[in-house]
Amino acid sequence: MKLYYGPWACSLAAHMVLHEVGEPFDSESVNLKTKVTATGGDFSEVTPKAYVPALELEDGEIVTENIAVLDYLASRYPDYGLEGPMGRTRLLELLAYLSTEIHKSFKPFWHNGTDEQKAVAGAYITARMRYLADTMRGDFLCGDQPRVADYYALVMMLWAGRFGIEIPSALAALGERLKARPAVQAALKVEGIV
Ligand SMILES: N[C@@H](CCC(=O)N[C@@H](CS)C(=O)NCC(=O)O)C(=O)O
Structure with missing residues (x-):
């Protein structure tokens, strides 16, 4: 691979x-x-x-x-997926949220948006990140161990940090837990x- x-x-x-x-x-x-x-x-x-x-x-x-x-x-x-009959559906739901609601919202930051576009996008990203923080189920997004979606969320958090976008403290703590992994x-x- x-x-x-x-x-x-x-x-x-x-x-x-x-x-x-x-x-x-x-x-x-x-x-x-x-x-x-x-x-x-x-x-x-x-x-x-x-x-x-x-x-x-x-x-x-x-x-x-x-x-x-x-x-x-x-x-x-499979250790990095979600088990159970609804596992794959829930994982895709989360990945789609990260991709379409958060990742794509960074466009003005990566592609020379205006200050106004950045302010609007930054507030949107913070709100979308808040949902992730509010629905965390344990130390990671889906329980006590990280799944593929956690790593995608970490990239979004690293980008948020790079561009000065506020993220909820529970999510920042998740980011630190992930960053501590070798x-x-x-x-x-x-x-x-x-
Ligand atoms: N729809 C793609 C978008 C991937 C994407 O945005 N990749 C960016 C880096 S984060 C890239 O390679 N940009 C270079 C380009 O589009 O020319 C996905 O979700 O994987």
Whole structure:
């Protein structure tokens, strides 16, 4: 398995999960402006979408979109998914919330939005994060151990910290718990974030 990632990008969620599960994997960073990979390859040939994450499976299949990539990893490593008859549905519900309600709201911060657009988006993100804090069930989003959605939430929290967006204290505590994990530290180090 090989993950194409961009430092600080949303692909960090899958990157942290891959470090967490402890099986060997390959990774290659991508310059998201030029679309050139670290080994000089044309990332557009890996995926015509030319954005990360892109996960190349052993048979050469490419999986894109955070929701699909994280769902794939949760199926492959069930300790990081949600068990029970409604488990996958609840996990997808959470991943979709993170992707469409929170991740996408960062657009003005990453793409030169006006101060007004940033203020509106920042307040929206804080409110959406508050829902996550209010519905946490234990030390992590879904109980006493982290699932793939927790790592996606951590990326959103790191972005919030970078752009000075307020996050609820319960969520900040979750972020600290995740950051204390060696696998998370390893992924952050590879991406040059710590
Ligand atoms: N719909 C995609 C969006 C992924 C995305 O926004 N990737 C960003 C990094 S966080 C990226 O690669 N941007 C470069 C570009 O779009 O050119 C998903 O949910 O996975």
